[in-house]
Amino acid sequence: MEKNNNIEYFDLIIIGAGINGAGIALDAALRGIKVLLLDKRDFGGYTTSASTKLIHGGLRYLEYMEFPLVRESLRERERLLHNAPHLIKPLQLNVPLYKTNKRGPLVIKLGMILYDLLSYDKSLPNHNFHFLQKGGNGFEKGSILRKDDLKAVASYYDCIAQFPERLCLEIVLSAKQNGAVVKNYCEFLSMTKSSDDYNRVTYKDLMSDLSISVYGRVVVNATGPYVDNVNALINKEIKRRMGGTKGSHIIIEKFANGPKEALYIESHQDGRPFFIIPWRDYYLVGTTDIYFEDDFDRVTASEDEVKYLLRELNYYFPKREFVHNDIFYSYSGVRPLPYEPGKKERQITRKHIIVDHSKEKEKIDNYISIVGGKLTTYRSLSEEAVNLICTKLKKDINCRTRNYKLIGAAGIQSIEEYKKEYTAKSAKNYEVPLETADYLIDFYGSNFRDVLNLTISRSDLKDPISSENKDIKAQIIYAIEKEEAKTLEDILIRRTGIGTNKTLGLDCVDDVSKIAAAKLGWNETIRKQNLEKYIENVHFFYEIKGSEKKMETVK
Template identity: 35%
Template sequence: MSSIHEVSSPAGASASYDLLVVGGGINGCGIARDAAGRGASVLLVEQDDLASHTSSASTKLIHGGLRYLEYYEFRLVREALMERERLLKIAPHIIWPMRFVLPHSKMLRPAWLLRTGLFLYDHLCPNMTLPRTKALNLRTALAGKSLRSEYVRGFEYSDGWVQDSRLVVLNAMDAVRVGAKIETRTRLVKAVRGPQGWTATLENTRTGEQSTVQAKVLVNAAGPWVAELLKDRLNVPSRNRVRLVKGSHIVVPRVFEGSQAYIFQNPDKRIVFAIPYEQDFTLIGTTDVPWEQDPGHVEISPDEITYLCESVNRYFTKTIRPEDVVWTYAGVRPLYDDNSGNASAVTRDYVLDVDATAAPILSVFGGKITTFRKLAEHAVEKLAPHLPVLRNPGWTDGTPLPGGEFAPKDFDAQLSRFRAHAPHLSERTSWRLMRNYGLRAYIIATSTPEEMGQMFGDTLSAREVDYLIGNEWARTAEDILWRRSRLGLFVSDADRAALQTYIDGRLKGDVTSLSNPGQVARQNVA
């Protein structure tokens, strides 16, 4: 059995690929998966960990974008709603439906406008499977118990929740399954363009070792670095501009009961979500702040924390203060610059720019996590005239991501079956493993608790850590705690240090994967 390691070419060798994808966020991994599945030889490089920037800093929603209807983004909303349906089917372990409560504020948008927008939201998507919108009397509805008494009426509608960083990793794993090569901690130093292809210099960011590869086509999916990559490392003039907007979130101890989320309107016409998070917490976000600094080093500001606290305090009976915040995260969204004066009004649609004046390059501007699969499909179709192998038909709309080979309605049954398979695991651990890994949780679970190995606080075992090192490119405690297992809020500093020591020890040896990358224990598929 092989393991996933950062890979470098032998000294003096220069590997050749059809496609070199730069950027290990959701768009880059989605494009790599789609192209490799059509038969192209693909190399993806990411300078840090997969999903280490924008793609792990979202509000973690698979949604059409209700508020985009105000900006007449009907095509984008329709495409996003249709993609929501597809993603619920191909990743039912990490994506699931959620109901959202929208209280009506007499001082803001009128009720008729909200009702009209929600009617459109329900009907822009053909064959919608989620429950439709309904009106609520907040004085009698359970969802109204957490709200202040002045909110009397509201609406409840459907959208979806996603474990965003895991969505990226699963796309990378499936890309490997269909033949792609993924190299994390690998930076594109420069690429020289010729009439027939690109010569790219890559650098392992941990060792400093450099290698050279050839590619017929280059994909610039560098997210916030898309413009910098074109200008400084590719020497390609850009015909489009990117606008960086910082979005920040706070996490506080649970504010309300129930599985529903809330969407709140603010006096500045922006909206803020309050969402159940990891069972014990509430996630609140997001902000929209123009950003002109290094996108690799971004943090929430005190003003943003205050803004988010005040936003929910207008609605909830339970008041939250900045000192209640247990965790924050912020990311920079690389939006296509449509010259909007207001950061909140900048389009969330995407632009795919193909420059084929010499060796082709496709650059991705904008986009949102919900539409990543369709973006990838469009990107591959745009490159097909320049790379004949890509003319094979699309395939990603109905192919499950690793671990998701079951129907969405069957999750509870799959969880019960998994609990019977590993009864020594706590109910909380079983739920988390199935929600993170789906049917691949069987690869991690053992027949006895002793076989799970050393524990690193809460429910994280050495067995799971080995799986993540061997199958999911995890190389640091941060990779595992914040982007793979989502246990960062439950682990002490001492356990975090012990985890990093364990990882370092494993990486010094030959870490063997517990399963071939991208494969599923088929005997456990219902």
């Protein structure tokens, strides 16, 4: 169905609201540009929620001489620590160096020195490096980490976004606060030239099933791994840009005598470095790196990938035998990397490319594609993209995001100081446990009060949603009222921490669906449809492949 009345005009239409599309929307909105941001899923619901969650320089990229990228990432890491201190936390990583490693201690030491030099303006500490005597002399004392042949250990700092989905959401909400129109569940369908000044963009609102046309002077394709798919809808002449690789993670329990700090270890199978990161009550283990040419809508961790990660755990923790049954769930995503045929996965550049299609063979004016880009560098990528957009719009306005605090960071300089001042006071005022107030500050920053204010007239909203988590029922209402949540997945997986705990929210999804139904006006049929869809998706995307062999040893 075509809607012809009330056609809206925008300076900029962005297709794709992962971290990069969201970042471009915020940067542009802050420069006074009229923006429409569209995503066929939820904000941050694709690659952005499938990462290792690190806000990092990328120690590994030094091996491939990507010095400018590492410098840019380290500078952005520091900015994010200031601009979103409730969401981005320092993370200590240990790199144990074994006799059998491909990279020797001196290479790693050199890498660490370079990493420190490239982050000369950081607030985090410099690295430490120790040669060890037999038995690991005190390193990870009490931990069952393999100590045979351990020669040295390097320790350094990067950062972690505990919930990258919330980082993306806060960028979207900050863009909205500054005038951008933001729409999830709206799928781009087509773009045609309408006049010299405008492109006509048609999208489908997947919630209402309506097709809607709008006009935009500049259009940006920020669809991550889908860049080529969207380009093909616009012009078949556009050459292939995307050479994505799949990466999978597993979530396991925080086992007894496990590592206290995050580990960055060389795989004993193929020499690739991988991470074991304490994350919430679990360890996050990953990742893999495999070319992916399949269906982007159905990306899951394969049985081989799960086994690869289990084998690493069994090698590095020989006193514990990890089996499929130890894994709570897995998740997987496709890195939107530039197409570089003939290269090994790990050799593909992690640098982003901003393609101005007016300069390519297809010569499409005012159309730009974003290829690549890490979570960490979303802001600098966005600055570069919006500089180009401003040139096209003939606007001369400087970027304002460098020191711009995201929506929940308003009024927070140091999160520790903020918590000291407000946690106990708020717990008392709102009559909630200290740990609830503390948790909500980490989640919402200074907006935590808006969540707790909902409990003033309804004290039942102080109740926890699940016995596995600190999230409270008020967060469900807040997600719907203030955070654009439209489905159970949005609420459970990307607005609260429920859907990513070890139960995947299956212990409480029925209760959540009832609260959501009342708020969103779902009748019983729609509620049940939503419930079934949630359960089906969770099983499909997160369930462990090969789990029928749940107790079988993986060597």
